[in-house]
Amino acid sequence: MENRNQQFIIIGENIHTTRVVVRKGKLVTTAPEGSEAVRYTAADGSTRYLAIPDYIKRTKDYDEGSVKHVKIAVLEAMAGQEPSAAEGLEYIRALVNRQVKAGADFLDLNVDEISLRLQDQIEAIRWLVRTVEAMSPVPLSVDSSNMEIIEAGLDACEGRAGRPLLNSASLERVEALEFAKSKNLPVIVTAAGQKGMPEDDEQRVVNASRMVDAALASGIALPDIFVDALVFPISVDSRFGNHCLDAIRRIRQKYGPEIHITGGLSNVSFGLPCRRLLNDAWVNLSLAAGADCGIVDPVATDVRRIMSIDNQNAQYRLAEDVLLGRDRNCKNFLRAYRKGELQAAPAG
Amino acid sequence: MAEITDISNDFIRQEIEEYIERPEERERNINLFARARPKMQEIAAALIDGDNDTVNRLTREALDSGIEALEVMDDGLIAGMGIVGIKFRQNFIFVPEVLACARAMKAGMAHIEPILSAAGIEPVGKVIMGTVKGDLHDIGKNLCIMMLRGSGFEVIDLGVDTAPDRFIEAVEEHDALLLGMSALLSTTMPNMGKTIEAFIDADLRDKVKIMVGGAPVTQEFADDMGADGYGKDALACVATAKKLLGVVAKTRA
Numbered sequence: 001m002e003n004r005n006q007q008f009i010i011i012g013e014n015i016h017t018t019r020v021v022v023r024k025g026k027l028v029t030t031a032p033e034g035s036e037a038v039r040y041t042a043a044d045g046s047t048r049y050l051a052i053p054d055y056i057k058r059t060k061d062y063d064e065g066s067v068k069h070v071k072i073a074v075l076e077a078m079a080g081q082e083p084s085a086a087e088g089l090e091y092i093r094a095l096v097n098r099q100v101k102a103g104a105d106f107l108d109l110n111v112d113e114i115s116l117r118l119q120d121q122i123e124a125i126r127w128l129v130r131t132v133e134a135m136s137p138v139p140l141s142v143d144s145s146n147m148e149i150i151e152a153g154l155d156a157c158e159g160r161a162g163r164p165l166l167n168s169a170s171l172e173r174v175e176a177l178e179f180a181k182s183k184n185l186p187v188i189v190t191a192a193g194q195k196g197m198p199e200d201d202e203q204r205v206v207n208a209s210r211m212v213d214a215a216l217a218s219g220i221a222l223p224d225i226f227v228d229a230l231v232f233p234i235s236v237d238s239r240f241g242n243h244c245l246d247a248i249r250r251i252r253q254k255y256g257p258e259i260h261i262t263g264g265l266s267n268v269s270f271g272l273p274c275r276r277l278l279n280d281a282w283v284n285l286s287l288a289a290g291a292d293c294g295i296v297d298p299v300a301t302d303v304r305r306i307m308s309i310d311n312q313n314a315q316y317r318l319a320e321d322v323l324l325g326r327d328r329n330c331k332n333f334l335r336a337y338r339k340g341e342l343q344a345a346p347a348g
Numbered sequence: 349m350a351e352i353t354d355i356s357n358d359f360i361r362q363e364i365e366e367y368i369e370r371p372e373e374r375e376r377n378i379n380l381f382a383r384a385r386p387k388m389q390e391i392a393a394a395l396i397d398g399d400n401d402t403v404n405r406l407t408r409e410a411l412d413s414g415i416e417a418l419e420v421m422d423d424g425l426i427a428g429m430g431i432v433g434i435k436f437r438q439n440f441i442f443v444p445e446v447l448a449c450a451r452a453m454k455a456g457m458a459h460i461e462p463i464l465s466a467a468g469i470e471p472v473g474k475v476i477m478g479t480v481k482g483d484l485h486d487i488g489k490n491l492c493i494m495m496l497r498g499s500g501f502e503v504i505d506l507g508v509d510t511a512p513d514r515f516i517e518a519v520e521e522h523d524a525l526l527l528g529m530s531a532l533l534s535t536t537m538p539n540m541g542k543t544i545e546a547f548i549d550a551d552l553r554d555k556v557k558i559m560v561g562g563a564p565v566t567q568e569f570a571d572d573m574g575a576d577g578y579g580k581d582a583l584a585c586v587a588t589a590k591k592l593l594g595v596v597a598k599t600r601a
Contacts, residue, residue, distance in 0.1 A: 018534075018563075018564070059566065059567075059568055060566055060567035060568060061566055064580070112533065112534040112535055112564070113534045113564055116534070116537065116538050116569070118535075121535075144535065145533040145534070145535040145536065146535040149535070172484070192484060193484070195484070195508070195509065196484050196486065196507070196508050196509070197484055197486060197487075197508075232487060233443070233487065235442060235444050235447075236443060236444075236447070236487055236490075236491065238444075270443075271442055271443030271444070272442050272443065272444070273439075273442060329398065329444040329445065329447070329448045330442070330444040330445075331444075334441075334442060334444070334445065
């Protein structure tokens, strides 16, 4: 494969307040002092416990079995009592370290789910940006669906480890380009339309081109532009994979080698089992189509491991068939899953 | 009370044995299928299998043989979908399979709807659906609509980025008793609350039940905003819709 040694830019997405761990899983356990907690390996290698506060235990999410661990860490570190505040901070430090060690080039921060109040969200992003910047040797990526939150986060950035990334601008948010230009920042532009999500590769290319052209016109250089080609779940429509891959190919061809093409790669496997296997195959397919960047969990998505996977083995080919729309209703893939023929991908 | 051996269809018996663990759900399904005709069990089995063509053919045959449309819908299609819902909730089946079942359901309903409407029997219910103002993400909303239509609801789809006024207009225009809003972004989620307030301001809040859903939405947010119901996925959306409209009570009255 010709892409084997190519540089792949990783935007680590693990510091999002949406992230959950399952209560039945191995990470949720009883801490030595007796409370229910999320177990983690701290930056110094020691095993530590982030206690699950009562206000989380009262939520229906928790009742139904999931724990928003990053949200807990941020809330406790920002405003909790000691020793819980210090634990929250350690937890965030561990998230930073693991991703950096796994090769993250940017750390994406998103606090949109911290609260429903804009003022709280803004306060949280400012705090988190300063906190993570003090811990991280790599630059940040400030992510929100609200431009005010993005601006607040980027304004709080000192950029010590490099210029932060603006995530993201789109046709419904063109003004974000002006902000990126004024601060000389790299920017993610998405292929979303002004009135809705793209229905095929053509709409992706048209939307993305309008954004790229607007960015170029405002003086942002190609290497500072990252196109999010929009990855949708293949479980919903078997054509979604090809729409995205074709768009990646066409955008690469149109704008040449300097522009970056990215996406939230793990979205592709939503609604299916064996997500890691599907995600791995999708990373390879995206790379082959011309993507050079991913918004991913860098711990799970070890690109060196993925690129060295045997892409001729049966389970990998089943995953590829799903992603390329060759397995109607994912029938063969799910049959193999039920027969126990889809193993967990080997660790790096 | 019926026993599982009272169910004649092998496939249905196996499905219940293998996938339905909660005692109350087992009992309800055993009672339901034990009294359903073999032909209805066959329709349910084909639906659970996601077999579009067979559901299509068997539904037509059943209606041609003189079985009532309502019975085919309740004992065949909706009964089958009930098992699909349980299997999905328990992670025995996945999104593409549920969608195949929904398409099979739709194939069956295509024969049934004209008969019901000619007889003056209303659809299970009428639902207005849309993503809220500022939110363009419609994959989840579209899944809900597929499942609602598959379960016999009439759905008016307002698409994405729906302003509160547009929701109000649609509820009034279609005389709908139920409204569903979805949001994928936590920054657009507050617009659900604003839409509910707009219904209060327009003095229409009592006229319509409002359900909400979407990735960042939780039961707590739904309660805070004053919504009547919340569903965590497309099948929960159908269950919530039925609950809010009191459909179960109506169909078996």
